[in-house]
Amino acid sequence: MKSPAATPHLYGLVGHPLGHSFSAAYFADKFAAEGINARYVNFDMEDIGGIRALFEAHPELRGLNVTIPHKQAVIPLLDSLHDDAARIGAVNVVKPDRAGGTLRLTGFNTDHAGFARSLSAVNKAHRAALVLGTGGASKAVVFALRNMGIAVTLVSRTAAAGRIGYDDLTAEVMAAHTLIVNTTPLGMYPKTDACPAIPYALLTERHLLYDLVYNPEETLFMRRGRDHGAQVMNGLAMLHGQAEAAWEIWG
Numbered sequence: 001m002k003s004p005a006a007t008p009h010l011y012g013l014v015g016h017p018l019g020h021s022f023s024a025a026y027f028a029d030k031f032a033a034e035g036i037n038a039r040y041v042n043f044d045m046e047d048i049g050g051i052r053a054l055f056e057a058h059p060e061l062r063g064l065n066v067t068i069p070h071k072q073a074v075i076p077l078l079d080s081l082h083d084d085a086a087r088i089g090a091v092n093v094v095k096p097d098r099a100g101g102t103l104r105l106t107g108f109n110t111d112h113a114g115f116a117r118s119l120s121a122v123n124k125a126h127r128a129a130l131v132l133g134t135g136g137a138s139k140a141v142v143f144a145l146r147n148m149g150i151a152v153t154l155v156s157r158t159a160a161a162g163r164i165g166y167d168d169l170t171a172e173v174m175a176a177h178t179l180i181v182n183t184t185p186l187g188m189y190p191k192t193d194a195c196p197a198i199p200y201a202l203l204t205e206r207h208l209l210y211d212l213v214y215n216p217e218e219t220l221f222m223r224r225g226r227d228h229g230a231q232v233m234n235g236l237a238m239l240h241g242q243a244e245a246a247w248e249i250w251g
Contacts, residue, residue: 009038010060011250014074015067016046019189022214022236023065026243038062048073055096055103063250064094065243066107068185071136078107085109088143090136093246108249111140114242116148119210122233126208129179130155132196134163137212138183145181153177155198166197174202180225182211187219195220203228214239 013023027040043054048070055061066074071090075081078094085091091107098104128151131138142152153173159165164173186194203209209225212235222232 006037007060009036009062010041010058011038011063011065012041012043012061013065013067014043014045014048014051014054015070016044018042018044018067021067022239023067023243026239030243030247045070048077051077051094052103052105055105059098061096063096063246065246066092066094068135068137072139075107077105079104080106082106082108084112084143088112088139090139092136092140092242093249095249108246109140109143110242110245110249111137111238112144112147113245114238114240115141115212116144117241118233118235118237119144119148121237122208122231126150126179128153128177129181130169130173130177130198132156132180132182132198133184135183141181141183141212145179150179169199169202171199171202174199174207175204178206178208180207180209182209182213182219182221185213187211187216187221188213189215192216193220195224200224200228203230205229205231207231208233211235212238 013021024040024042031038071092074091085107088109090109092111093108095106096103129145130153131141132155134154134156145152154163156163182196186196203225207230209222209230209232211219211221213219214234214236217234225232
């Protein structure tokens with residue numbers, strides 16, 4: 001008589017909307033390839049306030065990734081933060097601790113590690129970067145860039161203390177910042193006809209446009225950059241890097 005199969009561990013992703021995410025497919029492939037008895041589920045949550053109830057409803061849930069728009073909003077709902085997450089001010093990984101029958105949730109950030117690994121693999125020549133957007137993903141990118149010794153200028157729709165607006169992207173600014181990172185969701189599936197309003201005509205072959213969006217594989221931001229001679233890359237390598245770092249945390 002066969003012994004009953006062990007209940008598979010559960011992992012997942014919380015965010016809204018989640019039609020763009022490749023995480024479930026990535027982890028399904030990983031679990032199959034490595035013989036891991038686990039599954040990964042997308043939990044589309046418009047209100048992140050239900051995250052603790054989600055863990056309570058699924059005792060087999062061993063960890064969650066957190067994506068747009070909850071990377072900052074989740075922080076007050078957690079019991080503790082890892083040092084990097086606290087310094088960055090954004091969380092993309094949550095790990096539960098159920099010891100003693102009490103549920104405690106800790107937040108981590110692996111986005112910065114995934115971004116740094118992916119950028120180091122392709123180019124080490126950049127000294128200054130424009131980071132488009134000021135959300136949770138932006139904070140992790142800025143943290144990684146500064147750790148790599150790259151100067152950062154933040155860009156948003158409206159100029160304010162510590163950041164410039166798109167109207168401030170002069171020829172001089174564009175020439176001085178050869179790395180441009182889009183951390184906004186502009187161009188993400190299904191709204192693929194959108195892109196950040198940078199002056200694409202000022203791009204050169206010295207520029208690298210890095211789009212954290214990875215669905216579609218080539219965004220309009222990337223395509224317009226390539227049309228003007230710039231190097232381009234999407235966020236898939238970053239996704240892989242941060243996912244493996246998350247798996248190390250959950251393990």
